[in-house]
Structures are given as structure tokens and as C-alpha cells.
Amino acid sequence: MKKIPIIKSRRLRSTPYTDRIESNGVSGYTVYNHMLLPVSFKSLESDYQHLKKFVQVWDVAAERQVEISGKDSAKLVQLMTCRDLSKSKIGKCYYSPLIDDKGFLVNDPIINKLAEDKWWLSIADSDVIFFAKGLAAGNKFEVDIKEPNVNILAVQGPLSDDLMAKLFGEEIKQLKFFNFKYFDFKGKKYFIARSGWSKQGGFEVYVEDNAAGQDLFDYLFELGKEFNVRAGCPNLIERIESALLSYGSDFDNRDNPFEANFDKFVNLDSEVNFLGKERLKKIKQVGIKRKLMGIKINHNKIDMYCEKTLFDDNNNIVGYVRSATYSPTFNQVIGIAMINKPYWYSKDQFKIEIDEKIFVGTVCDLPFI
Amino acid sequence: MKKIPIIKSRRLRSTPYTDRIESNGVSGYTVYNHMLLPVSFKSLESDYQHLKKFVQVWDVAAERQVEISGKDSAKLVQLMTCRDLSKSKIGKCYYSPLIDDKGFLVNDPIINKLAEDKWWLSIADSDVIFFAKGLAAGNKFEVDIKEPNVNILAVQGPLSDDLMAKLFGEEIKQLKFFNFKYFDFKGKKYFIARSGWSKQGGFEVYVEDNAAGQDLFDYLFELGKEFNVRAGCPNLIERIESALLSYGSDFDNRDNPFEANFDKFVNLDSEVNFLGKERLKKIKQVGIKRKLMGIKINHNKIDMYCEKTLFDDNNNIVGYVRSATYSPTFNQVIGIAMINKPYWYSKDQFKIEIDEKIFVGTVCDLPFI
Numbered sequence: 001m002k003k004i005p006i007i008k009s010r011r012l013r014s015t016p017y018t019d020r021i022e023s024n025g026v027s028g029y030t031v032y033n034h035m036l037l038p039v040s041f042k043s044l045e046s047d048y049q050h051l052k053k054f055v056q057v058w059d060v061a062a063e064r065q066v067e068i069s070g071k072d073s074a075k076l077v078q079l080m081t082c083r084d085l086s087k088s089k090i091g092k093c094y095y096s097p098l099i100d101d102k103g104f105l106v107n108d109p110i111i112n113k114l115a116e117d118k119w120w121l122s123i124a125d126s127d128v129i130f131f132a133k134g135l136a137a138g139n140k141f142e143v144d145i146k147e148p149n150v151n152i153l154a155v156q157g158p159l160s161d162d163l164m165a166k167l168f169g170e171e172i173k174q175l176k177f178f179n180f181k182y183f184d185f186k187g188k189k190y191f192i193a194r195s196g197w198s199k200q201g202g203f204e205v206y207v208e209d210n211a212a213g214q215d216l217f218d219y220l221f222e223l224g225k226e227f228n229v230r231a232g233c234p235n236l237i238e239r240i241e242s243a244l245l246s247y248g249s250d251f252d253n254r255d256n257p258f259e260a261n262f263d264k265f266v267n268l269d270s271e272v273n274f275l276g277k278e279r280l281k282k283i284k285q286v287g288i289k290r291k292l293m294g295i296k297i298n299h300n301k302i303d304m305y306c307e308k309t310l311f312d313d314n315n316n317i318v319g320y321v322r323s324a325t326y327s328p329t330f331n332q333v334i335g336i337a338m339i340n341k342p343y344w345y346s347k348d349q350f351k352i353e354i355d356e357k358i359f360v361g362t363v364c365d366l367p368f369i
Numbered sequence: 370m371k372k373i374p375i376i377k378s379r380r381l382r383s384t385p386y387t388d389r390i391e392s393n394g395v396s397g398y399t400v401y402n403h404m405l406l407p408v409s410f411k412s413l414e415s416d417y418q419h420l421k422k423f424v425q426v427w428d429v430a431a432e433r434q435v436e437i438s439g440k441d442s443a444k445l446v447q448l449m450t451c452r453d454l455s456k457s458k459i460g461k462c463y464y465s466p467l468i469d470d471k472g473f474l475v476n477d478p479i480i481n482k483l484a485e486d487k488w489w490l491s492i493a494d495s496d497v498i499f500f501a502k503g504l505a506a507g508n509k510f511e512v513d514i515k516e517p518n519v520n521i522l523a524v525q526g527p528l529s530d531d532l533m534a535k536l537f538g539e540e541i542k543q544l545k546f547f548n549f550k551y552f553d554f555k556g557k558k559y560f561i562a563r564s565g566w567s568k569q570g571g572f573e574v575y576v577e578d579n580a581a582g583q584d585l586f587d588y589l590f591e592l593g594k595e596f597n598v599r600a601g602c603p604n605l606i607e608r609i610e611s612a613l614l615s616y617g618s619d620f621d622n623r624d625n626p627f628e629a630n631f632d633k634f635v636n637l638d639s640e641v642n643f644l645g646k647e648r649l650k651k652i653k654q655v656g657i658k659r660k661l662m663g664i665k666i667n668h669n670k671i672d673m674y675c676e677k678t679l680f681d682d683n684n685n686i687v688g689y690v691r692s693a694t695y696s697p698t699f700n701q702v703i704g705i706a707m708i709n710k711p712y713w714y715s716k717d718q719f720k721i722e723i724d725e726k727i728f729v730g731t732v733c734d735l736p737f738i
Contacts, residue, residue: 002391003374004374004375004391004395004396004397004398005372005373005374005375005396005397005398006373006374006375006397006398006399006400007397007398007399007408007409008672008673008674009399009618009673009674009692010617010618010673010674010675010676010691010692011399011494011615011616011617011618012399012400012674013675014674014675018674022371022373026373027373027374028373028374028375028376029373029374029375029376030375030376030378030380030381030400031375031381031399031400034494034495034617039376040376100499100502100506101502101505101506106499106502125380125403126403126496126499127495127496127499127500128499129622130469130475130495130496130497130499130500130503131496131499131500131502131503132503133469133470133475133500133503134499134500134501134502134503134504134505134506134507135503135504135506135507136470136503136507137469137470137503137504137507137644138503138504138505138506138507138508139507147622246380247380248379248380248403249378249379249380253498253516275506303377304377304378304379305377305378305379305381305383305387306379306382306383307379322379323378323379
């Protein structure tokens with residue numbers, strides 16, 4: 001794949017940490033919610049090995065917040081997601097697929113409940129703000145919808161607890177998964193959740209003050225020396241091995257939540273009212289014909305910039321690869337693919353073209369590890 | 370500015386023409402509607418000089434379409450824009466700011482009317498599809514909303530008519546500005562509008578068949594040799610000189626249409642019902658306190674990756690530059706800035722920091738030429 005530079009502009013927003021991550025050697029960008037998101041530093045594989053052993057600081061400001069507040073905010077938030085939030089609690093984070101009226105996926109944010117009438121949807125890469133505004137206007141809901149100036153720093157990796165405790169005190173180690181609380185450091189308050197886009201453990205700091213976030217970035221590096229801290233970012237290898245899905249890559253607005261394996265977040269038997277509920281009931285009743293599964297390919301290199309088709313021996317379509325990477329753990333290419341039903345349990349090999357050669361592979365369950 | 374490569378993925382969609390524009394030497398990308406959009410080939414300035422003299426073929430597939438069809442489609446489209454579309458005609462293109470219920474801008478698409486009940490919104494960089502879906506669901510409109518597989522090739526520059534006539538016949542020269550029609554070439558039908566994101570004249574071909582589009586791309590180059598055809602793209606210098614605004618760069622969801630100089634597209638006295646109408650009436654009555662204007666700076670280089678502040682001699686804020694570039698025509702930096710009211714007619718110089726030095730400049734009207 002040719003290396004072509006990204007050209008910055010106000011539209012492709014920089015973050016409060018952009019200067020710092022560039023000093024730390026960012027070597028590739030993607031764009032996510034109209035904002036720069038680092039993709040690699042030393043190399044995908046070096047970053048991956050480091051993330052699994054030590055601790056990294058990530059500029060994930062591109063995980064933007066949609067703030068929904070006001071009298072009807074709970075009603076609007078519930079209308080947008082198939083997950084039953086009727087028993088949701090303040091201080092907790094809820095991974096919640098958003099669904100349109102046809103039963104298709106719009107996004108898969110983490111919904112943070114800040115108050116009974118204040119929510120932050122920490123979104124994947126689509127403009128949820130306009131979906132919320134359209135729904136609110138159409139339903140004449142009394143709500144305020146905005147994108148607050150929140151720029152997340154994630155601290156990820158097995159030594160995250162130790163590093164964070166050095167800054168915020170031992171108490172932070174007690175914070176449970178998908179819970180958030182405010183913690184103090186040098187006279188500033190930080191909203192911190194135990195969450196993050198890796199399965200190596202860690203925290204996300206929702207920074208509301210740019211200068212405080214920049215200070216925090218610097219302190220994390222200063223105090224993190226003994227833990228071999230590095231700048232990092234969501235890592236393609238780690239996230240595919242862990243089957244952390246990416247809206248836009250693995251699923252999109254032409255897929256429904258059952259196809260994306262979100263069954264446990266689709267609460268059709270609940271009393272709550274959400275968009276597409278009747279449509280999803282019908283889809284469930286009829287049954288889906290394809291779903292996201294893992295694949296392993298007998299090869300050690302793949303560049304993904306669009307879907308790749310998988311064929312069986314008779315050249316029937318097995319499915320489409322949507323994300324893939326070389327995995328050092330399996331010493332082969334692994335990926336996430338939308339697989340047609342006849343092949344869900346097949347042990348037969350499929351064929352795939354990579355760089356004008358044919359390779360073979362097999363379908364498997366997710367996650368890989 | 371450091372040159373950092375963009376990392377492709379399925380989420381940052383390639384276009385049917387990506388291989389071709391890379392063979393033609395694309396030297397920078399941006400991301401627009403989750404899709405790759407070329408920013409430069411030889412250099413900004415070389416591309417600019419060529420565009421003003423000859424003819425270029427542009428991969429602007431990133432100008433995505435939101436197709437709205439069905440019984441209530443006209444009602445929904447009108448609800449989204451402050452421009453009165455009640456007398457709109459099939460076969461015409463309407464530049465139409467989209468507005469939310471608070472009176473803020475959502476996008477500034479060209480709305481193509483294909484039938485009384487079928488519209489294509491050719492959008493700038495925000496997910497209008499989710500705004501439309503939210504509004505439709507909230508209002509219980511009977512509409513179908515989707516992103517069709519349309520990938521625009523633009524042919525721009527003063528020799529566009531000659532090149533296009535060689536392919537589609539002399540008749541295409543009769544096509545009026547902001548009108549569209551279907552034209553034949555080698556047995557395929559192409560939806561062609563006289564439009565495009567430059568003021569150098571030309572056409573946009575809304576290609577619905579990937580292979581036909583790729584063929585067209587190749588034919589345009591083959592038949593365009595005598596016109597010195599090159600691959601090009603929307604050019605920062607040309608578009609700023611012409612004051613063609615860019616959603617996300619020059620204005621966004623925190624600005625209203627008056628601040629963006631869209632007055633003639635805000636039809637408050639019409640009978641039609643659109644979102645934010647009452648709010649816009651109030652804004653108009655009170656009057657705006659800032660608006661987009663031109664600026665000229667006594668310097669020959671600027672890198673823009675976020676807003677830059679303009680100060681007066683007493684260090685009061687004059688406004689914020691949102692896009693800027695060196696202009697060979699003016700032999701200085703020109704830009705588009707949100708200027709506070711006290712400075713609209715000021716002849717005084719403002720100060721701006723560029724690369725840690727202070728430069729001076731003045732406010733001026735748009736467009737520059």
C-alpha cells in the first residue's frame with residue numbers, strides 16, 4: 001500500500017495532544033469523528049507487544065461525546081438504543097448499539113450516565129449528534145444536545161493501575177470495570193472510567209480542560225518512566241485478537257445488531273420503547289442469514305482498504321472480510337468477516353485473493369483469544 | 370507541518386477511482402464523508418495553475434448522496450433546509466443549507482430533484498443520512514432514505530466543455546449551470562450536472578455503475594490528451610479565491626446561516642415549513658455579531674490545522690481564521706475568517722501569529738476575485 005500523507009485542516013480536527021503525540025513519533029493517522037486518531041507509533045507489532053506488557057498513553061480525543069441533557073433526555077437516549085436502560089445507574093457506562101427505524105446500526109457508543117437527566121454518548125465514527133437532533137426535533141422532546149469539549153486520554157496496558165495510582169492514589173484501583181468517578185490530581189478534577197478500546201486493562205480520562213489534559217499527558221510520561229510508558233493508540237492487532245468491533249469497518253448502517261453479534265444488548269422483551277423494535281422482532285423471528293465471525297488465513301500479510309470476498313471450492317461466496325491483520329500470536333492473518341449462514345459451522349477451507357495470489361483459510365468463532 | 374501517512378481501512382472508504390488517481394500521482398489525502406478525497410497531485414500551486422488553464426478529472430466520490438424518496442420525501446427535504454423548494458423543478462440542482470431546530474448549520478448540500486418523490490442530497494462532510502432518518506422517524510414520514518452507490522467524477526476547468534463534448538456530443542455544451550440530464554457514451558447512461566467545486570467551469574458525472582465510471586475515467590484521459598488533461602481535485606487556492614465554503618472548515622454546527630453569508634438561501638418569508646424557522650427569524654431580528662469574511666495577510670506561507678486568532682492593536686479579538694492559503698494571484702496569504710462585528714468595515718491591520726512570528730493583515734469582502 002502506498003504511503004500518502006494526510007493533509008490537515010480545521011475540518012480534520014487536531015486534538016489538544018496532537019503536538020505531543022507527534023513528538024512521540026506517531027507514524028500513521030486515521031480520521032474518526034472528523035478528528036485525527038493515531039494508528040501506529042513504532043510499528044503495529046512493536047506497539048502491540050508493548051501494550052500487552054507495559055502501559056501506554058493514548059490520544060483518543062476522537063472518541064467524541066454527544067451530550068444529551070434536559071427533561072426528556074432519558075426518553076431520547078432510550079429511543080436510540082435497543083439496550084434496556086430503564087435500570088441504568090449514575091456513574092456507570094453502558095455499551096449500547098444505536099438502531100435506526102429500519103433496525104440497522106447507527107453507532108455503538110458507550111453511554112455514560114452522569115445524572116438522571118444528563119448523558120454522554122461516547123461514540124464511534126458516525127455523526128450521532130444529527131441522529132439525536134433529528135429524533136428530538138421530530139418528537140418535540142425537551143432536550144439539549146451538544147458536543148462538549150471533552151478530549152479523552154486513555155491509559156491502557158497491564159501496568160495502568162500502577163501508573164494511575166501514582167497520580168490519583170490507590171483508591172483508583174478500586175474503580176470497577178465500566179464505572180466512572182471523579183478523581184483529583186494537582187488541584188484538578190478528572191472524570192475517569194475503567195474502560196478502553198483494548199482488553200489489556202486500563203482507564204479513560206474524559207478531560208474537559210485542554211490545559212489540564214496536556215499537563216496530565218506530561219505527568220503520565222514523567223511518572224510512567226519506571227513502567228516503561230509509551231505513547232500508543234488503539235492497536236489493530238490487539239483489537240482484532242480481542243474482537244473489539246469497529247463501526248464502519250466491521251459493521252455499518254446496512255447491518256443489524258444480530259448480524260453483529262450484539263444479541264445480549266438487544267432487549268426485545270423489555271417494556272422500553274426504542275426505534276426499530278418491531279423491525280428487530282421480525283428480524284429475530286425470521287432469523288439472520290449472515291453474521292460476523294472470525295477467520296484465519298494461511299498467510300502472513302494483508303492490507304485492507306475495502307472488503308475482500310471469500311469463496312468456497314465451487315466459487316460460491318462464503319462471506320466478506322471487513323478487518324484483518326497479521327497476528328503474531330497465531331503467526332498468520334486473522335480477521336473479522338461477515339459470513340453467510342451455510343458456512344457458519346463449516347470446517348472447509350475458503351479461498352481469498354491477496355496481492356493477486358490465492359490463499360486459503362477457515363472460519364472460526366470470536367473472540368480469537 | 371509533518372507529513373504523516375493516512376492508514377487506509379474499510380472505514381475510510383476507497384473509491385472506484387482510487388487506484389487510478391494513485392497511478393496519477395496523488396500526493397495528499399483528506400477524509401470526507403468517511404471516504405478518501407485527494408487534496409493535491411503535483412503541488413497545490415501547480416494544480417491550481419493547470420486547473421485555471423486546461424481541464425482536470427477529479428475523483429470526488431466523497432461527495433456522497435443521501436437519497437430520499439417516497440410519499441413524504443418532499444416534505445422531509447423541505448423540513449431540512451431553509452431554502453424554499455416549493456417551486457423546485459425536476460432536473461435542477463439547488464444549493465441548500467441544512468438547518469437544525471436551533472438554527473445551526475448541519476450541512477450545505479446541492480439538492481438534486483430527480484422526481485417529485487425522489488431527491489439526491491449531494492452532501493458536504495457530515496452524516497446527513499442520520500439527521501434525515503431521525504427526522505423521518507420522529508415525524509412518522511413515509512420515506513426511504515439511503516446512500517446509493519454513486520461515485521462522482523468531476524470534469525473541471527475552462528476546457529471541460531470541449532473534452533466532454535468529445536465524449537457526449539455537442540449537446541452537452543447546452544446544459545445550463547445547476548441543471549442535470551442523462552447523456553450516453555458507449556452504450557451507458559450517465560447523470561451529468563453542470564456544477565462542481567471550482568469556479569473554472571465544468572461538470573459533475575454522478576456515476577451509478579463502478580465499471581462504467583472507471584471506463585469513463587480512462588476515456589477522459591485518452592480523449593483529453595489534446596486538452597492537456599490531468600488528474601486533479603478541489604483545490605484549496607482556487608476554492609478560497611472563489612470563496613467556495615467548506616462545511617467543517619469555514620462553518621459548522623455552531624454557526625447559523627446568516628453568519629455564513631447564506632442570506633439569499635434563507636427564505637423566512639416563504640410559506641414552507643422548515644426546522645429552525647422561528648429561531649432564524651429571531652436571529653435575524655436581533656442581528657448577528659460575527660460573520661465570514663475574507664482576510665489578506667502580509668506573508669506568503671500558512672499551515673492551517675486549527676482556527677487561528679486575529680488580534681487588534683489592543684489585543685482584542687478581531688476574529689478567527691478558519692481556512693487560509695498562499696495565493697499566487699495576490700502574492701500573499703488569503704483566508705476565510707469569522708470576523709466580529711466591530712471589525713467588519715475596519716481598514717485597520719490585525720495581528721496574527723504564524724510559526725511563532727507576528728504578521729499583519731486586513732479584513733476584506735468575499736469573494737476575493
